[in-house]
Amino acid sequence: MSTTRNRIRLGIATAFIVTASFIPGHVRAQDGYTSPRNADIDARGARSVEISASAGSLRVEGRSGLSQVRIRGTARASERRWLDGIKLVAERRGDLIFIKVEIPDDNRTVWDAIGGNSHYRGLDLVIEVPPSLALDVGDRSGEAAFVNVGALTLNDGSGEIEIRGAKGSVRVHDGSGTIDIDGVQGNLRIHDGSGEIRARNISGDVIVDSDGSGSINVSGVGGTMRVENDGSGNIDVDRIGGDFVVDDGGGGSISHSGVRGTVDIPDRKRGRRSNR
DSSP: OHHHHHHHHHHHOOEEEEOSOOOOOOOBTTTBEEEEEEEEEEOTTOOEEEEEEOSSOEEEEEOTTOOEEEEEEEEEESSGGGGGGOEEEEEEETTEEEEEEEOSSGGGSSOEEETTEEEOEEEEEEEEEOTTSEEEEEEEESOEEEESOSSEEEEEEESOEEEEEESSOEEEEEEESOEEEEEESSOEEEEEEESOEEEEEESSOEEEEEEEESOEEEEEESSOEEESOBOSSOEEEEEESSOEEESOOTTSOEEEEEEOSOEEOOGGGGGGOOBO
8 A cells, every 4th residue: 555655656746857947147257157956845744855966065954844845056167058967856756855966977077177277067055954854965076064954874075074963863974075063963973085073062972984084083972982993193082971992093193081981992002092
């Protein structure tokens, strides 16, 4: 019965494909040409949102009382003719809301210098969601910010990441760029290639399963703080409600204070430890 209902819902789901129906923007020194890409999707009965972003900035905000997912986008290109190919796909798939950015010729979705000229195609997105919806986000490049959202899984290629007030557990897999997190009602797990990690006010456990380079600064953890593998960069933690464990500390120093549980760090780092 539920399978049949899902098929019916999928068949009648409202889909928005925002394409080249636009009002060209004014030419600007950095942005080139711009045009809007907008959509609203009914979120009643939905359980999650999947976002596949590309080049451009991404901001997702949780809004209490919201019954829609609201998407406001700005397509940007260094040449007017390229705007036509920048598309926003937004549709309801059963209890999933699916959002995808489509940009042709992906090898030109970053700034590059060819003959002294900058070439760019991207789509900046601001998305408002009910905070009860879980987020599964893939972002290729550009800054990404998440404010007052629910549970979040993020796969990010490059660019700064900011997370504020997540009302659920958070998982981040990041290639490069600073990660700045303040407020998670749940557990936090991070896999990071390079860039500084800053995290504060995490109610559950914090696990850094891998960090290639860059410092790790964590404070205000309700549970255990664990670093499984660290390449280079200092580790500094403060106010840990559970244990503090470093399995492989790499080449940087380790300092800690206010750890209520057991401290377990590599022997070679013990001469540098503190517990103020």
